[in-house]
Amino acid sequence: MNGTTRLGGLLAGHPTVPSQPAPDTAPNLPPQTRPPGPGPSQPSRPIGRDDGPADIGAAAELPGALPIPWEEITRLREQVADDINVLRGQRRTTGAPLGDKDLEEAVRARVRSRVATWAQQWSLTHPAPGESDLERIRTELLNLFFLAGGLQRVLDRPGVEDVLVDGAWMYIDSHDRPRERLRSPFSSRAQAVEWVNQMAAASGHGERQLSYASARVEFDLPDGSRVAATLLAEDVVIAIRRHVLERATLADLVQWGAVEPVLAAFLSAAVKAGLSIIIAGDMASGKTTLMRALGREVPAKERLATLESEPELRLNHDAPGAHAHVIAFRTRESNGERDATGRVTLADLVPVSLRYKATRVMVGEVRGDEAVAMLEAMIAGGAGSMCTLHAKDPEAVVDRLLVPLARAGLSDQAAYRLIAAAVDLIVYVDRIDETDLGGQEHRFVTHVWETAGRSEGSGVALGQIFAPREDQGEVRAVPARTPMTERRMRKLERKGFDRRWLAAYPAGQWQPLRRAGGAA
Structure with a gap:
């Protein structure tokens, strides 16, 4: 995690050439x-109408794909969140509440500790994760606290303007290429709803939760991107509008x-x-x-x-x-x-x-x-x-x-x-x-x-x-x-x-x- 997203993209992606020379009598422009x-x-290849699921990439194939099930990430995030809540309570008691810089350092320390403990237990029944796998897990946890979690690696792609997740599919609109259709980064409906509610809570709108009682919610991601999510469609629909x-x-x-x-x-x-x-x-x-x-x-x-x-x-x-x-x-x-x-x-x-x-x-x-x-x-x-x-x-x-x-x-x-x-x-x-x-x-x-x-x-x-x-x-x-x-x-x-x-x-x-x- 680098702490910020890469806001790539131009208003118009075509090449530019020097302007035409002005007449000798024309006043100079500023x-x-x-x-x-x-x-x-940047050239790109459109997706053909006949492309099937086997021809279309998945979000998991993008850089930074997670090496473990999402449920493990959720469990780790809850553990880190509990650690931070305890620390916040302790700091309030002493009259020295956590500032933004202290919070980031505390989250990073708890993430490293929790991931190290988890890796030891995971290795007892699964192949031991390598250092690159552990780094991706730590990055994902940090993203869940400070950025857009599982969708961050999609939003980090230069030129991405809008992302729409509709059930099992994700559609990416960029300024310089045709619309892309990928498999959703969420493995289930419950995971998509959980991501929405985690991001809404992190944005300061914890009271805005996506549920059947409240079937739509809107909030901002840390980089200013606007999220709208709803259960009023046939499946969970999440729209993210970027400010590139x-x-x-x-x-x-x-x-x-x-x-x-x-x-x-x-x-x-x-x-x-x-x-x-x-x-x-x-x-x-x-x-x-x-x-x-x-x-x-x-x-x-x-x-x-x-x-x-x-x-x-x-x-x-x-x-x-x-x-x-x-x-x-x-x-x-x-x-x-x-x-x-x-x-x-x-x-x-x-x-x-x-x-x-x-x-x-x-x-x-x-x-x-x-x-x-x-x-x-x-x-x-x-x-x-x-x-x-x-x-x-x-x-x-x-x-x-x-x-x-x-x-x-x-x-x-x-x-x-x-x-x-x-x-x-x-x-x-x-x-x-x-x-x-x-x-x-x-x-x-x-x-x-x-x-x-x-x-x-x-x-x-x-x-x-x-x-x-x-x-x-x-x-x-x-x-x-x-x-x-x-x-x-x-x-x-x-x-x-x-x-x-x-x-x-x-x-x-x-x-x-x-x-x-x-x-x-």
């Missing part, structure tokens, strides 16, 4: 947004091909200038990753409140002073008690966050009543706030935002007025998934619109600042030659953006898009 040189590409791009910045997104330098400079200036932004896109298109990167552009003198039902932005985990001070608010489910404080929604959190003098608000994803509260916050002092919105098509973003506003009781006309008054920019991100063709996933920005009041059709007027140029084979966002509102453009210029870049780089500075089969 150096931090210029794309780097070539990067590696937790530290991504705008410069990283340029490197990975999600944005290009002109667009990155534009978005950076928009955030610093306090423009309110909605980031829209389909599922798994990179909305949260982009908003996380934009959050790191908020000036350090400000205070930023993040409102989420699941902790994905995690900007509060960055080094102090790297960007704005971040207060991370989370929703809370009802505890079922009449007289106790009950459910806290995203809509409840918006006004709460403003009471703590947050100058900006970021909502992880707008789905319901929080849409009204969010837009009102953008108007009433929360300039520069941001949120994400699920929308399958770029042209449907405004109509998609009307849905939660209508549920909150607003008429279409009232909703249009609220959107036009609150929102400055709408950014759309898209994804091309070619892993089934032997290619890779590509995620990138395709559109940036500026809101421009009400339209003649009583909707919201939008001006395209960046858009694809599909007649020239470019599906990503390039300057659209639409003039931006002068008032907003002057705000961007005060934050370092040069409006001449939009004319000087009409095709942007995108790296070539490496499509499967050689298509551009």
Whole structure:
């Protein structure tokens, strides 16, 4: 065990090449947004439809497979846990409770002692385990205390984004390869439930136990990955969502091909200038990753409140002073008690966050009543706030935002007025998934619109600042030659953006898009 997981993976795995040379008369872009040189590409083999169990690997075949039955690991873990509980009680009695460092050292010492004793007894009736076997057992026990236990060796694989265990099978989604299907690391339904409850307890949510009385549970792993488990399906289903791009910045997104330098400079200036932004896109298109990167552009003198039902932005985990001070608010489910404080929604959190003098608000994803509260916050002092919105098509973003506003009781006309008054920019991100063709996933920005009041059709007027140029084979966002509102453009210029870049780089500075089969 090395104490941390390896958060591998890139937003887009295709190689990169140097950007096109700028015209002699073009102003220079900020150096931090210029794309780097070539990067590696990792080929992979798709799983065929006819592959049967004999053709598909098992989790046990991954590095670190356990040499003994899981029941022995469970017994050892319980023994170590009992030892630690006794030690905690002793330390509390003496007035010197265990700190994090002391706890880790104590667990390591108890693990070594218990495994040594176990090995002596095991050798009486079984072949004696070698030192490498004992090290794997010790690592597994430490992982159960500090990491993800039996699934850690899966999560440690570079590029893994999502893992789903469904009964006897496990499905692994990575950024740079087709979906993989392996046998589950759990030998039985009981073992899978036990893993969930052990991890929930270790996360500080020991009261959240998976059982028939409580058929679903959600919690965080120590590395921040989000776990959702349920017994409501035919078998035990465990979904783990990884945060492989937790530290991504705008410069990283340029490197990975999600944005290009002109667009990155534009978005950076928009955030610093306090423009309110909605980031829209389909599922798994990179909305949260982009908003996380934009959050790191908020000036350090400000205070930023993040409102989420699941902790994905995690900007509060960055080094102090790297960007704005971040207060991370989370929703809370009802505890079922009449007289106790009950459910806290995203809509409840918006006004709460403003009471703590947050100058900006970021909502992880707008789905319901929080849409009204969010837009009102953008108007009433929360300039520069941001949120994400699920929308399958770029042209449907405004109509998609009307849905939660209508549920909150607003008429279409009232909703249009609220959107036009609150929102400055709408950014759309898209994804091309070619892993089934032997290619890779590509995620990138395709559109940036500026809101421009009400339209003649009583909707919201939008001006395209960046858009694809599909007649020239470019599906990503390039300057659209639409003039931006002068008032907003002057705000961007005060934050370092040069409006001449939009004319000087009409095709942007995108790296070539490496499509499967050689298509551009």
